[in-house]
Structures are given as structure tokens and as C-alpha cells.
Amino acid sequence: MQFGLRAKFTVTVLVILTVTMAATTYYFIHTSIERQEQQLHERGRALGRLISLISPQAILAFDYLQLNDYTREVSSQPDVVYGLVVSPQGVPISSYIRGSNTSLRDRIEAARPNTLPSTLQSLGGEDELLHLEFPIIHNEVLLGRFLVGMSRESLQKQIRRQLTVQMFVFAAIVLFLGAAISAVFRFSVLRPIEKLIAASDEVARGQYPVVEVTSADELGMLARAFNAMTDEVKLKQAKLHRQANFDALTGLPNRMMAFERITLEINRAKRSGERFALMFIDLDNFKDVNDSLGHAAGDQLLVDIGARLQACMRDADSVARLGGDEFLVLVSNVADEGEIERIAARMLEAASEPRELGGRKVVAKCSIGIALYPDNGEDVEALMANVDNAMYQAKAKQSGSVMFFTKEMNIRLRERMELEQDLHVALELGQLALHFQPIYGAASRRPTGAEVLLRWRHPERGFISPAHFIPVAEASGQIVEIGEWVLEQACRCWSGWRDRGIEPGFLAINISGVQFRRNFSRRLGERLSTYGIPPKALELEITERVLVEDHDQVAEELSSLRALGVRLSLDDFGTGYSALTYLKRFRFDVLKIDQSFVAGLPDNPDDASLVKAILAMATGLDLKVVAEGVEKEEQLHFLVTHGCDFAQGYLLARPMDEKAYASYLESGQADEPVCLTLPPTGETTAEEAAAVSFKTF
Amino acid sequence: MTVQFVRDRPRTINEVAALLWFVAMTAMPVARAAEGALVMGVFPRLNASETTTRYAPLADYVSEQLGRKVSLVTSKDFEAFWRGIEEQRYDIVQYNQYHYIRSAKTYQVIAHNKEFGKSTLAGVLYVRKDSNITSLGQLRGRTVLFGGGEDAMMGYIAPVYMMLQAGLKKEEFKSRFAVNPLNSVIGVYHKQADAAGSGDGAIEQPALKNAINTDELTVLAVSEQLLHLPWAVKRTMPARLRESIQSALVNLENSEAGKKVLKSAVLTGIGKAEDKDYDPHRKMVRAVTGTLSPQ
Structure with a gap:
């Protein structure tokens, strides 16, 4: 059972009051006993001195009746139990005992005369009786002694009565004070505390009540402090709520x-x-x-x-x-x-x-x-x-x-996520492979190199187009790892072919913008050194989008690559920004005309005009041009006619895997001109031979 | 041992009134007599208060019978009383036999008391039963406590007369005197003396029975019966008045009013008496004191 504050306080006060009252009662009773005991003594001594004073005459005159009158008179006084005159030899000559005290009377009557004084004296040692003796002297001669016994019975009765009354009075006082203090405590202390507790509960429920301040004492100060606290908590809560639910910048909900x-x-x-x-x-x-x-x-x-x-x-x-x-x-x-x-x-x-x-x-x-x-x-x-x-x-x-x-969006998204997950393990499981599509001198129709193409053969879905998975790899960041793998594999292939005595020509490798940012030139230099590949054997294809992203960093990286000695090719020229400022700011070696323009040649006048313009501009800027997607003799003829340096496409050669490409190079097919419907315009130049490009997709 | 218990009661109004009356009377007794009123004197064998309580009704009765004022006078002690005898201040007086014998020249006995139904009483010597005293001779060398003084007829003269008759001499025992015969008996009871001289009615007194256990006492010797306390009038009183007074006293037993008076005075009656009735007393006085009128 748990007591409340009020009960504890009330009990404590009652205990203190009770102890105080008890101590006070004890003190007053004790003092009263002492005073009344003293009064009893005084009265006994007064009677004794009186009898001692008036008794000699009666004793000398053998006036025992008179003595009896004296002792009777003494014994009739309140609280006197007995009065006794004894001779010097101790023989009682006059004695009266109060008749009401039968037990005492019996004990006295049972005593022999000669032992009566000692009996009375022994009775005086008891709590209920005060025994006093007074000598009766006449002319310095001891005539006898007067013995008087004073009863403490009335004294004890009075004390008991006083104690009872006092206890009732004190009990009434204790109860009254206890009730009064409890009531005061209830109204002055508990009620404000209960209000604070109720207010605290409301605060716990998210409410912020104002507690009424009804006094200037500590509880009033507590109420004021509580109100100040709730105000502060309210402000903090509002601030927290705003911070948690609103955007700090725009002030909009978050x-x-x-x-x-x-x-x-x-x-x-x-x-x-x-x-x-x-x-x-x-x-x-x-x-x-x-x-x-x-x-x-x-x-x-x-x-x-x-x-x-x-x-x-x-x-x-x-x-x-x-x-x-x-x-x-x-x-x-x-x-x-x-x-x-x-x-x-x-x-x-x-x-x-x-x-x-x-x-x-x-x-x-x-x-x-x-x-x-x-x-x-x-x-x-x-x-x-x-x-x-x-x-x-x-x-x-x-x-x-x-x-x-639309629901299809989710399907595409799911497929994209699955593709992303599968791409994570594609490298480890050897599902990725390099293919090489030869690039030919447009006029000589001799292969001068190849564009490196990345192929993913999925165990369940079969061949997956780079156009499908490369954006996923770029979005997920996997393109960095994949790009490094492509570069490594390309270098390894090129180095292996050379070691086998095969002249592989140039390899053109597409570089992603993500890959390009991260010290690419340094890592490329280390790799070229590792495999002993001359820088001119690599051509890096960069799209215009890479150039847009970070001008300074791109310029710095392109400058480093150029210093390294690798060739730089601007890929898909004409499909994007086609900003001439890029050509001016970043020095490229090669422009690649996107196959979408080549596809319309020679009949589409727009494509024809655009291609002719690009070729004219490249000539003016001293840039070599590679045309992609050449599939028809008319196309190749048009390109050769208008000065295109290199061409690639199914008309000339399809992409092939590493082994096939190595065989292709070894078989000397590279030395044979491609069978064209149009005759070659001239000899293949050294630049044509060196301008090897390869695409990752 | 006997223990007397006190009853818790205040003094009665009568006792207080009597005390006041006594004080007033002792202040001017002679003046009253001189005014024609008869003065009744009672010897102080009891204290003044008790004497007044007992004898005031008798005085009133006699006064009524005589048609003349009778004033009761008490004395604070025997000395004062005896001066009143010698000065003949009392017209009517009750005293002991020895007093009469000594004042017989100026006072004439006319009646005697009857107490406890007897007209006579005897002197008695009491001893404690446990004292082993069975004969008067054993009192030789002992202390005898006599009631009253040497003029007490029953308390001293009669007991000493018996001791003398038994062959003892006054010098062979120690004489002590209590204020009255009752106290002498109490003194012996309390072993303050070996024998007590008193009257034969003392042991029957309620005051004595209340004070001690009388069963522990025994009578050692009893004298011959002697006529009780006398009532006397002055010899100068006219015969007719003397006879009227004697008649009033003697006839108390014959009326209800008289009986009440007797009861108040703790008497059973008053009988006639004449001088020769006290010759036995004179014989004892003469033997004890050697004279009838000691100076």
C-alpha cells in the first residue's frame, strides 16, 4: 500500500503532535505529582506538628480520651489513613484508622501492638501510603511519637482523572490540529501540486496548459516556472515540429x-x-x-x-x-x-x-x-x-x-533493376566479352584498326544490346568498373597480338563521362606502360556530352591524354550539341559521323549536305573523319568522293570476337582490299592505318 | 488492643451551638445569679461541652418547675469549680461525694443520681488480664493510675481505701492521676500503669467501650456500694425552695418530659438523699486523707 503525500504529512504531523502532547502530559503530570506529593507532605507535617504541639498536656494528664479526640480529628482529615500516638516505648496509646480502607485496617489489626509502629512504617514504604512520624516532646522529655499515614489514593485518583482529562483534551487537540493541518495542506499544497500534475499530464499528451498562479510562495514560483517551462517547451516543440516537417530552405513541407x-x-x-x-x-x-x-x-x-x-x-x-x-x-x-x-x-x-x-x-x-x-x-x-x-x-x-x-513503367523499371543486378555479376561470371569491328581507309579499303565493342551474353536472356545495358551501368556507376575492364582487356589483346607478330593497328575505345573524371589519364598511362603499348595505338572516343559536364576538368584531362600521346576522337558528331566551340577549345584528332547521317546517303539531300559540310569543316580543321554505319557501296562512294578518311560498317566488315579478329588479322585479310563495287580512290595512308577506332557499343 | 474508627461526619450543629452557649455562660455566671436566677453548678467530670449538652435540659426543666430562671454553669477545671463552691456561687450543685463532705457546712444534700439503674456505685481497681495481678498486695511497688485527682471519691479515695485496708501504705505504690476515671482505665489498658482506680460503672461507659477493648481488663478489687453523686443546695436556701427543687428532681422519673431530661443527662433517675447517707464516704475520706476537710 502506498501512502500519498497528504497521508504521509498528516501522519508525520500527528506523530509529532502526539509525541509533543505525550511529553507535555508527562511533564505536567510529573510536575503535578511532585507538587501534590509535596502538598501531601506539607499537610502531613502540619497535622503532625499540631498534634505534637497539643498532645503533651493530654499525655501528661493521661487524658487518653482527649488524645483519642486528637487522633480521631486527625484521622478524619482528607487523605489521612491513620493517626497514632505511641509511648516512647512504642506502645500505642491512641490510634484511629480510617474505616474505608479495609485492607489496610485488616493488616493493621493483624499486627501486634508492639509491632504496630514498624508495621505502619513498612506500609509507608508502599506507593499508596505516606508514613510520617513526629516526636512529642515536653520540656525536652520525649513523651511519645505521633504517627500519621497519608494516603496517596486520592492523589493517584486525581492524577488518573487529570491524566484521563488531559489525554482526552490532547487527543481532541491532536485530532483537531491534524485535521486542520491536513485541510490546510490539502488546499495550500496538494491542490496546486495536483494542478501541476494534471498540467504535466496534459503536456505529456501534447497540450500546453497555463497553470493558474494563486500565490507568491514556493508553489506559486513553481507554477510560474512550470508555465515558463511549458512556454519554452511549446516553442521548442514548434521549432522541432517545423524542423522535422518543413524544409529549412524553402519553408515548404518536407x-x-x-x-x-x-x-x-x-x-x-x-x-x-x-x-x-x-x-x-x-x-x-x-x-x-x-x-x-x-x-x-x-x-x-x-x-x-x-x-x-x-x-x-x-x-x-x-x-x-x-x-x-x-x-x-x-x-x-x-x-x-x-x-x-x-x-x-x-x-x-x-x-x-x-x-x-x-x-x-x-x-x-x-x-x-x-x-x-x-x-x-x-x-x-x-x-x-x-x-x-x-x-x-x-x-x-x-x-x-x-x-x-503506367503499369508498363513498372515493368520497365523492374527489368532495369534486374538488369542492374545481373550486371553486377556479369564481369565475375565472364558474361562480358570484347568484339572488334574493323575500320577501313575509305579510299584504300584496307583495315587500319578496329573499334572495340562490348558484348553481353546473358545466360537466360541471350544477347543484350549495349544500348540497353550501358545506360544502366552509367546510372548505377558500374560503368567505371566495366570501362576499366574494357580498357584492360583491349590492352591485353593488343599486347598479345603484337607478341604473336600480328600488327593489330589502332584500337578505338569509347570512354564514359563518369569514367573520364577519375584520374583516367594517369591510370591509362600506367596501363600503357604495363603492356608496352605505344600511345598512338589507342584512340579514345568521347561524346559531346562529356565535354558539357565539366569544362575545366575535361579540358585538364584531355590535355593530359594529349600529352600522353593517345589520339582523341569526338564521337557521334552531329547528333548532339555539335558545338564548334568544342572543336576549337578541345583539340581532337578524329571526328566520327554518326551512322544516322550515313544511312540517308547519298539520296537524302539533308544528310548528304550535312555530311559534306562536316567533311569540309574537318578538312579545314585538319581533322580526320570516320563514317559509321556504312552498309552500301553508294554510301562509301559518296564518302570517298567527298573526302572521308575512314569508314566502318557491315559493308566492310562485321564485328568479330577476339579470336576471330586475331585470325582475321593473321589471315592477311587485312591486307586485302575489301571487295567494293567502286574502285579505291588511292593508297591507304599511314594515318589511315593508324586511325584505328573501336566502340564499346 | 482495640481500635476505634472515626466516622467521616462533620460536627453537628448542636455541638457548635452548645459550644457557643457555653462560652457565653462562662463569661457571666455570677451576674445571672444575682439577678434572682438560680445557678446550677455541675462539677467538671466531663468537659464543658458535654456537661452543657447533658444538663442544660435539666436546668430548663427545674426552671420550669420552679417558675424561676435556673442557669447552668460549668467550670473549666476542678479548681475553678471548687472556688465556686467555696464562694457559694451555685444555688444548686452536683458534685462528687467528697466535694459534698468537704462543703457540707454550706451545702445540704437533697438528692443523688441514679446511673445505669443504680443509686450506688463502688470504687474499683482494674488491671489487665494479662498482668497476672490478682490481689491488692501485688500492687506493692507498682504504679496505680487513679481517675481524677486526690478528691475523686470513686477514682481515688475508694480505691486507696481498699488498698489501705489490704495493708498497703501510700508509699508502697506509685500514684498517678488521669484527668478522669475513664482515662485511668484506658491508661492501664495501654499499659501506662499496672492498675486503675475508677468507679464500677466506668467500664460500662460507651466512651470507654469505644476507646478500648474492655474484655482485656479485669476487676482487682471493689469497694462497698456508696450512694451516688449528690445534688446539694445552699443551706441558706429557703426550705420551701429546697423542697421544690428536691421534688422537681426526684419526680423526673414520673413524667415523660422528666424522662427525656434524664435521658439527656445519661441518668436513670434522681432519688432523695440526706446527709447521713454519706457517712460511709466520710469514713473512707477520713482513712485516706486523715481529715474530712483538707486545706
Whole structure:
């Protein structure tokens, strides 16, 4: 059993009061006993002295009746049990005993006369009797003694009565004080504490009540301190809530709050049967802004985007920042997809409005994925996964795209994930292999090298196109490991062929932008040194996209590669930016015309004009040109006619594996001109022989 | 040993009133007599309060019978009482036999007390039963406590007369005197003396029985019966008045009012007496004191 504070306090007070009262009672009773004992003595002595004073005359006159009168009179006094006059020899000559004390009377009557004084004296030693003796003297002659016995019975009765009364009074006082103190404690202490406890419980439930301050004492100070504490906790809680639920940069709800609101919206939509939409917005190339204008500008852009998105929303809709450059919009009560499309269009338009950042005009584009409740998911996890997938697909499609989630997206995503998982073990299991597609001198039709192509033969899915798995490898970062493996294998092959006395010509290897960033030139130099490969035997194919990503680092790395002595080729020229500034800033040795342009030759006038322009420009810039995808004699003829240096394609040779390519080189087929419908325009130059290129895909 | 127990009761109103009356009377007895009132004197064998309680009704009765005021006078001691005798301040007086014998020239006996139904009483010597004293001769060399003084008829004269008759001489025993016969008996009971001289009615007195266990006492010797205490009047009193007083006293037994008076005085009656009735007393006085009127 557990006692409360009030019970403990009351019991303690009662104990203290009881002990105090008991001690006081003891003191007063003890004092009273002493005083009354003294009074008893005084009265006994007064009687004794009186009898001693008046008795001599009666004794001398043998007036025993008079003595009897004296002793009778003495014995009739209150508290006197006996009065006795004895002779000097101790013989009683007058004695009276109070008749009410029968036990004492019996004991005295049982005593012999000569032993009566000693009997009485012994009785005086008992607590209930005070025995006093007084000599009766006349002219210095002892005539006898007067013995008087004073009873303490009335004294004890009085003490008992006093003790009883006092105990009742003290008990009443203790009870009254206990009740009064308990009541005061209840109202002055417990009630404020109970209020504080109730307030504390409310604080525990997330409420912040204000406790009434009713006094200026310690409890009042405690109440004030409690209020100050709850205010501070409320502020901290609000701050924590804001930090936990809102994005510090934009002030928009964060991921957690967004999920919470989605949950609430799901519940509401379930009840009302309404639909709502989630829009996942991701800025395109946001990293470029950060890299080129700094993170402050990037942050400013995010704040601006957030504000613009919010401006496009209705009051019932929500905009949240999920992190990085990702935003999420919740559009309630959607009537149809058309309404969502209009909202998305407004967002794209608002986001792409030019703004000033760091003194430069910036246009931000974004991609939007859309998922609908309940069509594309009935819980937060499903909706978020699907809207993320939709956004990913939109971003993959084209910058500034809007895509609704479809079930096929998930299938593609799943396949992509499986591909990514399989790619992890493809290297270890030897599923990847290099193929080589010869590159020929366009006019001489003699092979001068080969483009290295990567092939993945999946044990279940068969041949998987590089166009399919290389983007996955680039997205997952596996491209670095794969690229290094390709480079290593290419060097090993080239070195092996040379050791076998075969002249392998050049090998053209595609380099990913991811691979390119990480001290690529240093590692390449080490590898060339390891295998004893002359730098000119390698041609590195770089796409324009690599050049866009980081100008300074790319320039530095390209400069290092050029210093190393390897050849540099600008791949897929004409399909991307085709910025002439790249050709001016970064010195390349070779341009590769994408096969899409070659395919239309010679009949497509646009392709023909474009190819002719590229070839003319390359001639002006002293660049060699390789045409990809040559499959027809007319195409090759056109290229040769307009000065193309090298060609590759099925017309000349198909890609072949390492062994086949080695056999191809050994068989001397390389020395034989390819059988063309058109005659070669001239001898193969040394540059043509050296301009070996190989592609990874 | 006998123990007398005290009852827890206050003094009665009567006792207080009597005490006040006594104080008033002792202050001016002679003046009352001179005014024609008769003065009744009673010897102080009892204390003044007890004397007044007992004899005031008798005085009132006689006064009523005579048609004349009778005032009771008590004395604080025998000396004062005897001065009143010598000065003849009492018209009517009750005293002991020895007093009468000594004052017979001026006072004439007219009656005697009857106590406990007897007109006579005897002198007695008491001893404790455990004293082993069985004869008067054994008192030789012992202490005898006499009740009253040497003029006490029953307390001293009669006991000494018996001792003298037994061959003892006064010098052969120690004489001590208690204030009255009752106390002499009590003294012997308390072993303060070997024998007590008293009257034969003393041992029957309630006061004595209340004070001691009388069963522990025994009578050693008893004198001849002697007429009880006398009532006397002055010889100068007219005969007619003397006879009226004698008649009033003697006839107390014959009326209810008289009986109440007697009861109050602890008497059973008052009988006639004349001088010759006290000759046996004179014989004893003469033998003990050697004279009838010692100076």
C-alpha cells in the first residue's frame, strides 16, 4: 500500500503532535505529582506538628480520651489513613484508622501492638501510603511519637482523572490540529501540486496548459516556472515540429510532412470517394547550376521554384520539397487527367520562366511524373514509388516532359533493376566479352584498326544490346568498373597480338563521362606502360556530352591524354550539341559521323549536305573523319568522293570476337582490299592505318 | 488492643451551638445569679461541652418547675469549680461525694443520681488480664493510675481505701492521676500503669467501650456500694425552695418530659438523699486523707 503525500504529512504531523502532547502530559503530570506529593507532605507535617504541639498536656494528664479526640480529628482529615500516638516505648496509646480502607485496617489489626509502629512504617514504604512520624516532646522529655499515614489514593485518583482529562483534551487537540493541518495542506499544497500534475499530464499528451498562479510562495514560483517551462517547451516543440516537417530552405513541407498529408488525403479520399494526384517534379540539370553558379545560386533557384510551384496551386493543394531538386505536389479532388495536365503545364511554364541568378539569366526546366489515387496506388508507398517511376520516365524521355504513371513503367523499371543486378555479376561470371569491328581507309579499303565493342551474353536472356545495358551501368556507376575492364582487356589483346607478330593497328575505345573524371589519364598511362603499348595505338572516343559536364576538368584531362600521346576522337558528331566551340577549345584528332547521317546517303539531300559540310569543316580543321554505319557501296562512294578518311560498317566488315579478329588479322585479310563495287580512290595512308577506332557499343 | 474508627461526619450543629452557649455562660455566671436566677453548678467530670449538652435540659426543666430562671454553669477545671463552691456561687450543685463532705457546712444534700439503674456505685481497681495481678498486695511497688485527682471519691479515695485496708501504705505504690476515671482505665489498658482506680460503672461507659477493648481488663478489687453523686443546695436556701427543687428532681422519673431530661443527662433517675447517707464516704475520706476537710 502506498501512502500519498497528504497521508504521509498528516501522519508525520500527528506523530509529532502526539509525541509533543505525550511529553507535555508527562511533564505536567510529573510536575503535578511532585507538587501534590509535596502538598501531601506539607499537610502531613502540619497535622503532625499540631498534634505534637497539643498532645503533651493530654499525655501528661493521661487524658487518653482527649488524645483519642486528637487522633480521631486527625484521622478524619482528607487523605489521612491513620493517626497514632505511641509511648516512647512504642506502645500505642491512641490510634484511629480510617474505616474505608479495609485492607489496610485488616493488616493493621493483624499486627501486634508492639509491632504496630514498624508495621505502619513498612506500609509507608508502599506507593499508596505516606508514613510520617513526629516526636512529642515536653520540656525536652520525649513523651511519645505521633504517627500519621497519608494516603496517596486520592492523589493517584486525581492524577488518573487529570491524566484521563488531559489525554482526552490532547487527543481532541491532536485530532483537531491534524485535521486542520491536513485541510490546510490539502488546499495550500496538494491542490496546486495536483494542478501541476494534471498540467504535466496534459503536456505529456501534447497540450500546453497555463497553470493558474494563486500565490507568491514556493508553489506559486513553481507554477510560474512550470508555465515558463511549458512556454519554452511549446516553442521548442514548434521549432522541432517545423524542423522535422518543413524544409529549412524553402519553408515548404518536407518529405515527412508530405507523407503525412498524403496519408490524410488517402483517408479523406477513401471516405469521399474522390481522386487526387501526386506530381513528382525534378529539376533537369540542376547540378549544372550548382557547379557553374555556386550552391547559393542553386539554393536560390530551389526557393524560387518552390514559390512558383506554390503559386500555381489551389489552397487545398500542397507543395513539398522532398530533398535535393525534387518537389512533390498533392492535387486534391481531381476531376480528370486533363485537369492535371493543365496544372502540370502551368508548373512547367512557371518553372521555366527566366530568372536572374548570380548575375546570369537562367532558365530551369523540370520533369514531372504523375500518379493518381486510387488508380496508381492506394497507399503512400505505392503512390510514391509509382510517381517516382513516372518522373524517372519523364526525365529519361526528354527534358521538360510530363508523364503519367503506367503499369508498363513498372515493368520497365523492374527489368532495369534486374538488369542492374545481373550486371553486377556479369564481369565475375565472364558474361562480358570484347568484339572488334574493323575500320577501313575509305579510299584504300584496307583495315587500319578496329573499334572495340562490348558484348553481353546473358545466360537466360541471350544477347543484350549495349544500348540497353550501358545506360544502366552509367546510372548505377558500374560503368567505371566495366570501362576499366574494357580498357584492360583491349590492352591485353593488343599486347598479345603484337607478341604473336600480328600488327593489330589502332584500337578505338569509347570512354564514359563518369569514367573520364577519375584520374583516367594517369591510370591509362600506367596501363600503357604495363603492356608496352605505344600511345598512338589507342584512340579514345568521347561524346559531346562529356565535354558539357565539366569544362575545366575535361579540358585538364584531355590535355593530359594529349600529352600522353593517345589520339582523341569526338564521337557521334552531329547528333548532339555539335558545338564548334568544342572543336576549337578541345583539340581532337578524329571526328566520327554518326551512322544516322550515313544511312540517308547519298539520296537524302539533308544528310548528304550535312555530311559534306562536316567533311569540309574537318578538312579545314585538319581533322580526320570516320563514317559509321556504312552498309552500301553508294554510301562509301559518296564518302570517298567527298573526302572521308575512314569508314566502318557491315559493308566492310562485321564485328568479330577476339579470336576471330586475331585470325582475321593473321589471315592477311587485312591486307586485302575489301571487295567494293567502286574502285579505291588511292593508297591507304599511314594515318589511315593508324586511325584505328573501336566502340564499346 | 482495640481500635476505634472515626466516622467521616462533620460536627453537628448542636455541638457548635452548645459550644457557643457555653462560652457565653462562662463569661457571666455570677451576674445571672444575682439577678434572682438560680445557678446550677455541675462539677467538671466531663468537659464543658458535654456537661452543657447533658444538663442544660435539666436546668430548663427545674426552671420550669420552679417558675424561676435556673442557669447552668460549668467550670473549666476542678479548681475553678471548687472556688465556686467555696464562694457559694451555685444555688444548686452536683458534685462528687467528697466535694459534698468537704462543703457540707454550706451545702445540704437533697438528692443523688441514679446511673445505669443504680443509686450506688463502688470504687474499683482494674488491671489487665494479662498482668497476672490478682490481689491488692501485688500492687506493692507498682504504679496505680487513679481517675481524677486526690478528691475523686470513686477514682481515688475508694480505691486507696481498699488498698489501705489490704495493708498497703501510700508509699508502697506509685500514684498517678488521669484527668478522669475513664482515662485511668484506658491508661492501664495501654499499659501506662499496672492498675486503675475508677468507679464500677466506668467500664460500662460507651466512651470507654469505644476507646478500648474492655474484655482485656479485669476487676482487682471493689469497694462497698456508696450512694451516688449528690445534688446539694445552699443551706441558706429557703426550705420551701429546697423542697421544690428536691421534688422537681426526684419526680423526673414520673413524667415523660422528666424522662427525656434524664435521658439527656445519661441518668436513670434522681432519688432523695440526706446527709447521713454519706457517712460511709466520710469514713473512707477520713482513712485516706486523715481529715474530712483538707486545706
